[in-house]
Amino acid sequence: MMDKLMEVARDCFYTPIFMKKNRPAYKLSVLCDKEKIEEVEDIIFSNTTSIGLRKIEVERSILDREMITIDHDGLKLFFKKVYHKDSSYIYPEYQSVKDLAEKENISIKEAFDRIRSIYGEKYEN
Structure with missing residues (x-):
């Protein structure tokens, strides 16, 4: 799935985390342009058991x-x-x-x- 995401996103990565009741899990973070959000969501919903996503708009400074x-x-x-x-x-x-x-x-x-x-x-x- 990471390969599919990297075709449309600027970057993506997993972070090991603990959920409620100390359940181990992985957080998937994806950085993408606004125009690619729907495509990224389709990849995630089609390839994971996730039933919801949190989206946060960020600013980017580049050299x-x-x-x-x-x-x-x-x-x-x-x-x-x-x-x-x-x-x-x-x-x-x-x-x-x-x-x-x-x-x-x-x-x-x-x-x-x-x-x-x-x-x-x-x-x-």
């Missing part, structure tokens, strides 16, 4: 960003470069980190550090 792609050793590595005031930050996309880790047989942390250095070699030197 200006640009997507950057670097071809490296047969892989396309994707980054977000975000801007806040007078600073910018680079965030490798998780899938790129995972792909590099698998290709080079290294840990996710090592791959994350390697991708940041690949970006530095390309754009900061």
